[in-house]
Amino acid sequence: MNAVEIEEAISALAEMPFDGEEFPFAFLLAFGNKATTIKMLRKGARNKSDLGGVLQTNKIHLKVCTEGEVTNSVAELKASPATTKAKAKFVLATDGTDLEAEDLTTGETIACAYTDFPDHFGFFLPLAGISTVKQIRESAFDIKATGRLNRLYVELLKDNPEWGTAARRHDMNHFMARLIFCFFAEDTDIFTEPDQFTGTIERMSEKDSSNTHEVISELFRAMNTKADDRTAAGIARWANVFPYVNGGLFSGGTDVPRFSKIARSYLIHIGSLDWTKINPDIFGSMIQAVADDEERGALGMHYTSVPNILKVLNPLFLDDLREKLEDAGDNPRKLLNLRNRIAKIRVFDPACGSGNFLVIAYKEMRAIEAAINELRDEADRRTEIPITNFRGIELRDFPAEIARLALIIAEYQCDVTYRGQKEALAEFLPLDAQNWITCGNALRLDWLSICPPTGTGVKHHADDLFHSPLDQAQIDFENEGGETYICGNPPYLGSTWQSKEQKEDLQRIFDGRTTSWKSLDYVAGWFMKATDFGMHTKSSAAFVSTNSICQGQQVPILWPLIFQTGHEIAFAHTSFKWANLAAHNAGVTVAIIGISNHATQVRQLFSMIDDGEVVVKEAENINAYLVAAPIVSIEKRSKPLSAIHPMDRGNGPTDGGNLLLMGSEVVELSLTDREQKKFIRPFFGSVEFIRGINRFCLWIKDQDAEAARGNPAVQRRIEAVREMRLASSKAATRAGAKFPHRFDEKRQEGGETVIAVPRVSSENRQFLPCGFLPPESIVSDSAFALYDAPIWNMALIASRLHLVWIATVCGKLKTDFRYSNTMGWNTFPVPKLTEKNKEDLTRCAEDILLAREAHFPATIADLYDPEKMPADLRAAHDRNDETLERIYIGRRFRNDTERLEKLFELYTKMTTKDLNKPNSRMKA
Structure with a gap:
């Protein structure tokens, strides 16, 4: 369950008549517990309460008490030995009138009326495995409002299916934007009376909802008609009290979907919420899923926290503005110059979604401007920061509408905060008709026309704000010479997941620049467009x-x-995890990259360490691998850069599975002991090596092919390989049908010692899995291998140094390490090793192998589980790391950042010397 679903379930529970016996189980069910878990608790099999309540191990101890005993019951729950033994994280007591709870981890408490406890749902979210609790509490209203609006949206489409078609989807989305504005306006005095919009609908529409759509339509018509024109327009008297809003929000059609009784009830219930609590920077990113059929299942999870957004905006330009504010002190001239500078800044998000980056940038700049005005004794001064300086592009129309609306709301809220309610109201209505958010494909639009660097752009001629043309949304800037900052969170999409249209987007941008654009993530298009923009302006x-x-x-x-x-x-x-509001959501691993054509000499590199703390390193340069090191591109190499053993891929059977066998299938072949020894070999790929799976293969040498065919079962398998290869569309595979008894890609004879390195392995392991295979083993092409290599090579692969190099230069498959011999091993910079160095590393590799052997039959997966790794094995790896790192710098490295800096420094030196060597590199 996600946060929106949990809030809805808790709200429904609070609205029901209180049932003391059922409350604990209904409460736990609302937080995502399975029905089977609740059933076990009911029976008492898992209920360990010693106070007649309900105790769920590792989670919560609840008790329904007699009236007036809530506080005492919480104390009893805290003192309960059962609470301690079960490691409960929360205690909760209620009598149906009041409710109190405590987080035993933090000591935080809540006390409220029973009917109000849904307002505190974020307090209990750890029960559902959701860890972003602080951000959710700060946006509790937005979660609640999103859920209510979604229920209304779904109910309206149920009775008005045509409004969900492509032809009318925009009308439906525009209708929802109007509703959101009206809910906000009636709670913030923009409308003259409290609950004016909701109250009018409740009074003027029939309870059977038959004319609800007509009432709402008339209200919209009033808000689109100037006061002087209302008599002629025949605006109803009861609608005439509403102000003229327009600005495009209410212009155009006033058609409204029909309401059922349920939909009317939902609408009134939504209006009863306190819309003064809306956070436009967060609300928009949640609500955008309401209007998207594919995303509605993830409702409320489209959440980009303010701290994460500020990781982009602060170093991009906000930190500099704050520094200039501090430097100005109380100097009026410097403060004035800074205010003038801020008024000319353009913030452009070419993947703006519902506008959260733009809204937060606007609010932060308004705060700096307010501080300037305070220092200049001009606190009541009207803002000089126009919201039209905050420009965006969004592919879908509903998020684009919400982005405009969010900026309008943010402007009003900032005016109230910094100038007061009276001044804010006096200047808020009517909305102007300027348009500054474009609805279209950002990778196919001209960014310079949408966010021109000068004030010479073409005025936008559309007569409304909320019906923009798809190709351009543009007005003149009145801020010649201002700065432009481009920001956002564009869609990522690796090459495998891109649609035909998205591939065409990238082709339009990169064709003629590189022939390898098909390998790029979709987000690369935004970086390239940003640099193209920067070619024309600072x-x-x-x-x-x-x-x-x-x-x-x-x-x-x-x-x-x-x-x-x-x-x-x-x-x-x-890299860090960008999580959303889903329970147990690990989030996507992202990086934030700031580029500039006028970067300062000092660059900032932010890294998150294990405890979540962010450390900042100042550097003269940051390269494309996000390392404080010289600019260098690691390219594939056909041979190792360093004096290390060559690494090759394993063997590719291309056999339709006919040359590969499980143990039972070997038995079914009915081979003699001599035949089995000659034709059957242990077979290891990545999975077999890591998980200790016994698998085998037919390994038949050319001179033994005729003898092998003498076994009917073997002959059937060989013939199946021949037929499979002949049926292939690839000429090379068909050619392999001449030798169906052997692997199609054969890279070993079968008698070598083999150090295996899986091609893909989990990011959770602190060391790359590698090791020797049993004698005469065959390694598959799902792994790499060093054939007949000195054992000290394994010490290199098993080191932390090598892992951070692989993680950096090879890339990942999803979040797992993706090994490459040409990109990772052949490029790995190793200092010249003395014989003593090799002896020391050999001993370290042997110690690792002996430590593993001591825990037989534990597999690599068992041994390298970070929470279960044996102490002697960990100690062996520590000795290996210390030995190797002393070879590099004479001591242990302090952290991975230092490791990478040294590796890139060494790589740069070695490749500079290596440039004139033939056949040393391969093109990527």
């Missing part, structure tokens, strides 16, 4: 991105194109 840009554009094969494709335009990386946040 600008800076920062995007949230998948970290994969800073890893592996994408780096030498994308980043040289960016750097050659004069842009550099001005700041970056290295």
Whole structure:
């Protein structure tokens, strides 16, 4: 369950008549517990309460008490030995009138009327596995309002299915935007009376809802008609009290979907919420899922927290403004210059969604401007920051409408905060008709026309704000010479997941620049468009991105194109999880990358350490791998850069599964002991090696093929391989049908010692899995192998140094490490090793193998589980790391950042010397 679903369930529970016996179970059910869990608690099998309540291990101890005993009951629950033994995180007591609870981890408490406890639902969200509790509490209203609006939206479409068609979807979305404005306006004195909109609907519409749509339509018509024109327009007297709003929000058609009794009830219930609590920077990103059929299942999870957004905006430009404010002190001239500068700043989000980046940028700039006005004794001064300076592009029309509405609401809220309610109201209505959010495909639009760097743009001629043309939404800037900051969280989409249209988007941008654009993530298009924008004007840009554009094969494709335009990386946040509001959601791993064509000499590199703390490193340069090191693109190499053993891929059977066998299938072949020894080999790919799965293969040498065919079962398998290869559309595979007894891609003879390295392995392991295979093993092409290599090579692969190199330069498959011999092993910079160095590393590798052997039959998966790793194995790896790192710098590295800096420094030196060597590199 997500936060919206939980809030709805808790609200429904609070609205029902209180049932003391049922409350604990209904409460737990609302937080996502399965019916089977509730059944077990009812029976008492899992209920360990010693106070006649309900106790769920590791979660909560609840008790329904007699009237007036709530506080005492909470104390009893806290003191209960059962609470301690079960490691309960919460205690809760209620008598149906009052409710009190305590978080035993933090000591935080709540006390409220029973009917009000849904307002505190965020307090209990750890029960549902949701960890972003602080942000949810701060946006509790937005979650509640999103859920209510979704219920209304779904109910209206049920009775008005035509409004859900492509032809009328825009009308439906526009209708919802109007409703949101009216709910906000009636609670913030924009309308002259409290609950004016909801109250009028409740009074003037029939209880059977037969004329609800007519009443709402007349209200919309009034808000679109100037006072002087209302008599001629025949506006109803009861609607005449509403102000003229227009600005495009109420212009155009006033058609309204028909309401059922349920829909009318939902609408009135939504109006009863306190819309003064709306957070436009958060609300929009939640509500956008309401109007999207595919996203409605993830309702409320489209949440971008303010702290995460500020990770983009602060180093992009807000930190600089705050520093200038501090430097100005109380100097009137400096303060005036800063205010004038702020008024000319353009913030442009070319993937703006519902506008949260733009809204937060606006609110933060208004706060700085207010501080300037306070210092200049001009606190009542009208803002000089126009919301039309906050421009965006959004592909879908509903989020685009919500973005405009969110900025309008943010402007009003800031005016109330910094100038007072009276001044805010005096200047708020009517809304103007300027349009500053474009609805269209950002990768196909001309950013310079939408956010021109000068004040010479063409005025936008549309007569309303909320019906913009798809190609352009433009008005003149009155701020010649202002700065432009591009920001946002564009869609990521790796190459595998891109639609035909999205691939065409990238082709339009990159065709003629690189032939390898098909390998790029979709987000790369926004970076390239930002640099194209910067070629025409001084600008800076920062995007949230998948970290994969800073890893592996994408780096030498994308980043040289960016750097050659004069842009550099001005700041970056290295990889961190960007989570949403779903329970147990791990989030996507992202990076934040800021680029500029006028970067300062000091660059900032932000990294998150294990406890969640962010550390900042100042550097002279940040390269495309987000390391404080020289700019370099790691390209595939056919041979190792360092004096290490060559690594090759394993063997590819291309056999339709006929040369591969499980143990039972080996038995079914009825081979003699001699035949089994000659034709059957242990077979290891990544999975078999890591999980200890016994698998085998037919490994038949050419000279033994005729003898092998003498076994009917073997002959059937060989013939099946031949038929499978002949049926292939690939010429090379068909050619392999001549030798169906052997692997199609054969890279070993079968008698070598083999150090195996899986191609894909979990990011959770602190060391890359690698090791020796049993004698005469065959390694599959799902792994890499070093054949007959000295054992000290394994010490390199098993090191932390090598893991951070692989994680950085090879990229990942989803979040797992993706190994590459040409990109990861052949590029790995290793200092020249003495014989003593090799002896020391050999001993370290042997110690690792012996520690593993001591825990037989534990598998690699068992041994390298980070929570269960044996102490002796961990100690062996620590000794290996210390031995290797002393070879590099004479001591242990302090952290991974230092490791990468040293590796890139060494790589740069080695490749500079290596440039004139033939056949050393492969093109990526």
